[in-house]
Amino acid sequence: MSGYAVAHIDEIPELDDGRCPMRPVRHHFGIAGFGVNAWTGRNAGDRIINEHDEEEPDSDEELYLVLCGRAVFELDGTRRDAPAGTFVFVRPGVKRTAFAEEPGTTIVSVGGTPGKPYDPIGWELWSPLRPLYDAGAYAEVVDRGRELVEANPGYALLFYNLACCESLIGRTTDALDHLARALELSEQLRGYAREDSDLDPIRGDPAFGRLVGA
Numbered sequence: 393m394s395g396y397a398v399a400h401i402d403e404i405p406e407l408d409d410g411r412c413p414m415r416p417v418r419h420h421f422g423i424a425g426f427g428v429n430a431w432t433g434r435n436a437g438d439r440i441i442n443e444h445d446e447e448e449p450d451s452d453e454e455l456y457l458v459l460c461g462r463a464v465f466e467l468d469g470t471r472r473d474a475p476a477g478t479f480v481f482v483r484p485g486v487k488r489t490a491f492a493e494e495p496g497t498t499i500v501s502v503g504g505t506p507g508k509p510y511d512p513i514g515w516e517l518w519s520p521l522r523p524l525y526d527a528g529a530y531a532e533v534v535d536r537g538r539e540l541v542e543a544n545p546g547y548a549l550l551f552y553n554l555a556c557c558e559s560l561i562g563r564t565t566d567a568l569d570h571l572a573r574a575l576e577l578s579e580q581l582r583g584y585a586r587e588d589s590d591l592d593p594i595r596g597d598p599a600f601g602r603l604v605g606a
Contacts, residue, residue: 397421399420399421401415401430401459401498404416404417404420404430405420406432407516407517407519407520408520409519409520409522409523410522410523411439411442412431412432412433412434412438412439412440413431413432413434414429414430414431414516414519415429415430415431415432416429416516416517417429417430417500418512418516419512419514419516419517423512424510424512425504425509425510426502426503426504426510427452427501427502427503427504427510427512428500428501428502428503429500429501429516430459430498430499430500430501431498431499431501432496432497432498432499433461433463433491433492433495433496433497433498434492434495434496435492435495436492436493436494436495437491437492438491438492438497439489439490439491440463440490440491440492440497440499441456441465441488441489441490441499441501442489443466443487443488443489444487444488444489445484445485445486445487445488451484451485451505452484452503452504452505453481453482453483453484453503453504453505453506454481454482454488454501454502454503455479455480455481455482455501455502455503456474456479456480456481456482456490456499456500456501456502457477457478457479457480457499457500457502458474458475458476458477458478458480458497458498458499459476459498459499459500460476460496460497460498461476461492461493461494461495461496461497461498462474462475462476462492462493462494462497463478463490463491463492463493463497463499464490464491464493465480465488465489465490466487466488466489466490466491467480467482467486467487467488468486468487468488469487473493474490511548511578511580512546512547513547513548513549513552513577513578513580513581514544514546514547514548514549514550515549517540517544517547517550518540518549518550518553521533521536521537521540521553524536525553525557530557530560530561531557531561533553533554533557534554534557534558534561534563537550537553537554537557538554540554541554541570546577547577548573548574548575548576548577548578548581549574549578549581551570551571551573551574551577552570552571552574552578552581552584552585554570555567555568555569555570555571555574555591556588556590556591557590558570559590559591559592559593559594560590560593562593564593564594564597567591567593567594568594568597568599568600568603571585571591571594571600571603572603575603575604582603582604582605585603585604586604
């Protein structure tokens with residue numbers, strides 16, 4: 393295996409979760425040390441970065457680079473113009489979002505949690521299934537999710553979300569098996585499992601308690 397890789401942004405296939413298309417840069421290169429992805433707003437006015445504030449105790453610091461076009465960031469309600477070449481660094485707790493001011497504006501986002509190793513759980517690959525999950529199409533998510541975990545067996549979140557949807561449609565054995573695999577891959581998901589209502593249908597199973605330590 394070569395010690396380096398080169399790709400133009402257009403060579404990285406887009407993923408679409410119903411918002412602005414995303415290019416999963418981290419996944420494309422197999423980066424394990426930090427998160428990095430790119431979003432493109434096709435039209436002026438498109439929201440490129442979803443509004444969020446990273447309020448959890450182990451939240452990421454995020455650095456954004458406007459690669460091309462022109463964006464405007466809203467940071468705790470303050471609007472900041474960001475032409476191509478602009479870096480925007482945002483610490484946890486700051487509510488942030490960004491919009492395209494020109495068609496084809498692309499923003500690269502790099503993130504990581506201070507003092508902690510990066511945990512590549514695979515949320516990028518899950519994102520196209522999120523609209524189906526939000527619509528309650530759990531059986532379809534399970535079918536497509538199985539294909540995802542077969543193709544990408546190293547990502548904890550894919551197994552975790554598959555387990556959640558299997559739980560919701562009554563596939564208890566499959567849900568417990570996939571939850572176990574998710575927790576093997578990522579310890580941080582154990583705490584989520586203790587509180588996640590999607591797992592309520594299997595919460596009474598003794599195997600669930602053994603998995604989450606409840």
